[in-house]
Amino acid sequence: MQLQEFAVEFLESSLITVDEEKISQEDSITNDILEYVVDSGEVIAGELCHYKVRGIKVNAWNYDEESQTIDLFITIFKSDARLHKVNDREVEDAFQKALNFFWSARDGRLSGKVDESDTVVFDLVQIIEQSRNSVKNVRFFVLTNGQTSADIVPEAKEENGVYLDFQLWDIERVYQQYLIRSGKQKIEIDFINDFNFKLKCLQMDPVSDKVDAYLTIMPANILAEIYKKYRQGLLEKNVRTFLQFKVKVNQGIRETIRGGADMFFSYNNGISTTADKIDIEYEGNAAYITRIENLQVVNGGQTTASIFATSTEKGSDLSKAFVQMKVSVVKHEDEIDKIVPRISRFANSQTAIKDSDFYSNSDYHVAIENFSRSEWVPAKTGGKATNKWFYERTRGQYLDERAKRTTKKEVGIFDREYPKQKKFTKTDLAKYEMSWRQRPYDVSKGAENNFKIFMKESDSDKVVISKQDYHYLVAKAILFKQIDRIVMRRNLGGYKANMVSYLISWLSYKTNRKLNLDKIWENQAISEQLHQVVDQMINIVWKHINAPYKAGMNIGEWCKKQECWLTLKDKFIDLGPLGEELISQSVSNVEACLEVVNLSPQDARILNEAAEVHSAVWFAISKWAKENNMFTPFDRKLVYNLGVLANRKTSFSPKQAKNGLRILKSAKDNGFQQAEAS
Structure with missing residues (x-):
């Protein structure tokens, strides 16, 4: 499928969503492009909204508390059933409108102007305004089902203490993501033709009949270029759901490259990768990697993305920065799907990616x-x-x-x-x-x-x-x-x-x-x-x-x-x-099983003890507590709810049982007589 055909089909598919979900065409296009952006790992999610006044516009947003990052999305929708060109002025205008929205909200100029009944936008404005001292990273995404020039994207910059990053997702980039996902665009790195460079490497002795392993030192500027071309397609798909690196550049990596790129190799643990095939050339006793087919970063996604993000900053110099890289080449194609996830899992065992991140394989x-x-x-x-x-x-x-x-x-x-x-x-x-x-x-x-x-x-x-x-x-x-x-x-x-x-x-x-x-x-x-x-x-x-x-x-x-x-x-x-x-x-x-597994002996004892308390006792405590102004409103309500549950013969959760017994004991200690329940 060529780009032009993909663009037409993408629009037609979006129009089906319009009929199914009863939303506008612009919202549908926003949603569909967001699906690719989320799939790429660039963002966690996006919530549709639609706010537009003179010089200001936003179509979707996301706030990530963990990284204290705000994402704002603005859409340029083209309704023609063909590959439509979007001129540079439209893209510049879209970025500016999103910027205007952010600064207007942050400075309080939208307070009172956004209708409180439009709670999605109202919440966004409140979050931007109230987090002005904590949010230091904002990303602006222009989304369009038209074709644009990639050169029009503004450079990332710092302004008023906020790091601003700009990204453009046009139909060509969506199409590229489609090709990567479908396997139609293979990740092939030809070091000689693309970079006029060969990677000197050490090959591990052949101790396994499953993989060949190599160690090499990758120049950071080449790694940044590879990531720039393939983005999240470079990351092993079963894991990248959890990588979710945000625009906030890892401060340690960023500062090391800025202040001492020559020490990067010493300070960084490097990356682990897998490949389907590599080409090796020998010069004397030295081995050099000249080509890698289907390179996948299975550990070191944060490092890779942060190096790329730093490379986009004005004045950055990666020429002295190098990264240790391990490459595992799976020998048999029919074992790739089994071995690569395991390499990924164990390579990430001491990072922020926990075992729980891999539940998709349960x-x-x-x-x-x-x-x-x-x-x-x-x-x-x-x-x-x-x-x-x-x-x-x-x-x-x-x-x-x-x-x-x-x-x-x-x-x-x-x-x-x-x-x-x-x-x-x-x-x-x-x-x-x-x-x-x-x-x-x-x-x-x-x-x-x-x-x-x-x-x-x-x-x-x-x-x-x-x-x-x-x-x-x-x-x-x-x-x-x-x-x-x-x-x-x-x-x-x-x-x-x-x-x-x-x-x-x-x-x-x-x-x-x-x-x-x-x-x-x-x-x-x-x-x-x-x-x-x-x-x-x-x-x-x-x-x-x-x-x-x-x-x-x-x-x-x-x-x-x-x-x-x-x-x-x-x-x-x-x-x-x-x-x-x-x-x-x-x-x-399955419901029954999922709700009773993993009970400790203590939890089981507490549940049994709470279950023996008659519903009339819980109701009586609630009434007694209210008449005597005892306990918090939360506890009074909780004990009443326990009475309702007991009356219905519905099981308590361990937390409910524990709190119920706590309240029961406190009530007795403060003069409540169980006879009052009769």
Whole structure:
């Protein structure tokens, strides 16, 4: 597929999303390009928003608390079904409008000008303004489905103590990412022709029949050029999800290159790489690497990206900086997929990449992926099934698989079998499950944080996934996606992600998880009766999350508090319309397993002790505490909720049980008589 054909198909695919998701063409294009940007590892995520006034515009944004970095995205949308040229002036204007937005928000000039009902933009303005003393890195991305000149991108700079970086993602760069993901553009480094250079190396004695290993010293300026060309395609795909290096250049690397590049080799641990093949030339007894095929950095992504970022700064000189590099060449092609991830895993064992980062290879996720490739969606008309859900176990799998189709007919068959709207990822899965488990405050902490909590609490390797478990998971995905659309159509102005999670958690709680998930799987949709109940719930949840216990508290932060959930869950909602939507049991085997694994003997003892306390005792403590002004409002509410759970014969979590017993003991110590519960 050539660039022109790709551009037309990219636009057509985006228009399908417009119809499916009921969003604007510009938002759809923004979303689709963002998918490639996220897949490349350049950013963690992006949240759509749309703000435009004279001289100011933003289409999406992201704030990463860990690196204290703000990303702002602005889109130049071209509606012509052809490869459209974007002139330099349009790109310059887009960067300037994004810059104007940032400085206006940071200096407080947008306060009072952004409608509070547009909560996505309002939150962004608040974050920029309130983090002016902490955020030191801002990236500006211009996204366009047109073709631009790469030379128009401004150089990174520091201004008023803020490091500003500029990136351009046009259709040509998206196409390049597509080629890399599909394997159509091989990563081939020809050192002689490209750099007029040969890498002197040491070859390890052949002690393994699986790999050949080499040690070499890579000039930093050549490494920067290689990264500039291939970007995240240089990073082993199963790991790069977790590399997520931000625009903030690693300060140590940056300062070493600036102040003493000659010491870089001594100060840095180097990088580990793999390759499919290398060419060696000999001069006397010395061996030189002249060419590497499919080079992949499996450890040292931070180093590689930071060297490149530093090379873009004015006045930087990498001529004296060198990097130690280990190259492992897998001898047998059929073992590449097995050996390379292991090299990556163990090479990263002492870095910030923990074992938990590699859950994509766990039996749990592999099983879900396998079911998603074999389980056809029930046909509504009773005819032949035509499509499936697509579980993206590793980032970019969907694009990978689609890119492997070489003709338009093959792509069309893939799109019909795996519609884009039926794709879901590991972090999506965690949102569905944690919402259903009534943990909206964890979901509100963000996709990556919620996923870490989900995996930490779920010993998924011990769970056997059945076909029914997979059906229930897809049913939760349908529930989440359709409630998301219902909320979106209400045009509430923001906090949609929080709203959806709270709605599902509340629905799960109120129905005691007895919603008929089998019916949702069979129909691939929620019923009209459930739609009606959700419509009623929206008004209550929206009012609730917009009334935090502290006046002026940020709504997003309020949604992350467990108290936000505890003060919502027992509010009244009429479930009468559900009728036959409820069944006696709809908890899957995997749910049951995931919620009881890894209990320590102490946790088990605490749970048993708390379970023996009658619901009337918990209610009596709550009443007694209120009458005597004892305990915090949080504890009073918690003990009341324990009474509700006990009354429903619903199990406590270890945390609930521990806090409940603490409150019970404190109540007795302060004069509460258990006889008061009679």
